[in-house]
Amino acid sequence: MRKKRFVRYAFFVYCGAGMLTLAAQDNVRSGDTGKKEGGIEIFTQNGPDSKQSINVVPIELRHGFHLFQAKCAQCHSLDRTLQKSNLSVDEWGDVVYRMQDMASSHMTPPQSAAIAKYLVWNDGFQQKAGRP
């Protein structure tokens, strides 16, 4: 009986925490985690993965495209990654090579180079398409 009462109590605490979450959404900081859009912190882990068709990717960059999908999607939502960035070629290289040295990537330097080349091309592609 005491256990039932305890579980009931735990359930209400749990629902209360959910309501607190909703109430707090307008006040949370965006920080280094989710991006803040319209006052709500957006987390992208469950965002759609890349919808980019391989047909638009030049043949010489398709190896990098496949590696990008296989390696980067391990941790990141690819849809957000594929939005246009303002990174230069060198900056994209820095980002990818830093990821190469993370524990979960298991990428070789040639694989990193192929991914960086593809991402630089993608930036230009998104710009031509007029995407934000």
Add this chain to the structure above:
Amino acid sequence: MASRYRLRYRAIGSNWLWLVVLGVCFWGEGTQQARAVPQFARRYNLKCSACHTIVPVLNEQGYLFKRLGYHLPPALVNGQPGSAMSYIVRSEPKWDLFNNLSVAVTDFSFQTDRSTTEGTTPTSTSAFQVNAWNSYAAGWIPDTNFFYFSEFDIVTDGATNPQLMNAYFGYSGGNARSSWYVAGGREHLQIGEGSRAAQVYSLLPSSPLLFETAGPTNFMIDQAPVGIDAGYTWASDGYKRVFAATAKVTNGDNADGSEILGPSTKNAKDLWLDLDYWYAPESGVTFLNYYGRKNQIQNSGLSDQFTYEPTIRRQGVFANYMLPNSKVDVLGGYLHSKDDWQQTSGVGDGYFKANDCFGEGDYYLKPGLVIATRYDLLHQTIPNGPGLESIHDWTIAGNKNFTPSGNIVGRLGYSYSSGRDPSTAVKSTSSQFQADIMFNF
């Protein structure tokens, strides 16, 4: 004992089932865009698969995350020193309650089971049930090297049994390349869990039998004792090689095999040693050693009942090899048991001995979809008993992530086991089917 995924068949009241289902729906609805992932994924805006192959099995990064005091391992660049722990903790996102709290890690399941035992009528059971509901509060004290981890289990193995399964506090130091930690409190098994094959968590519905099966001295490896531990971790460039050592001193077990969580007349402490070596991609070897004592009640309920204090010894080697294509993972483990044994008070008869092993193959059809199969074999013998007895178990399961992040996982599994008890030689068999879905919010 601490098996959150072991099967039991006591369904909780249907009212509670509905309350929990509604609660999870509420939570999911309210947070679907903002926070419908567990705390660590929220903190870094990363998928669950950053640290798990499929939840709850840890990959190399998840293992290192724990050993660095719940901080994401930073890049280890060729020839450069690793970031100091004091720098890593200052680089963390701002601490807030919601990236340190997961309130609903739940598992809903349907299970059927048919069991036979020589001399008794076969039994069959089936149940829809809330198999597990756990809440976690874990993180770090802002701008310090202190970390904490607590796990409150509300429903375990289908039964409402609130208990604090993990509650510990620690301090980590050094740098990402060469780090150490000390921690104390109640911890489930080894703090780092060991390399892939030595983890209690599994892609199959149950853990390997050698972790979960209690011997005649009522001791099993899978437990959450109270104690202190210290660990050292070394990593090479890009974490291509990782070596880790952990030593732990704990209170030990009561006579019935449960953990000693409060005052006790037992003076001896139990010692654990764990050595892990990971090598890319995602392969590793673990050596595990346990040495301890416990009270054992022999001939329970009979006129010649007595209590003695056997020494319990376990040594194990576990290894896995993930093929470079990251699709096939081959795992195996061996555990040797040797416990003092007395049939008559004060007369040492020799030892209970066991040589247990398992072999497992996992095939990742694509990220987030895996088929796994395992064979377990236990060889056990006790002095003056019926002789060498064996237990065999075949298990097969499929796991699928239902969300891109991997925080909702579905699983279908079937297992068949048969064998004889080492003390009575009575044969029993069991076949089980389980379908479950796990939500991690």
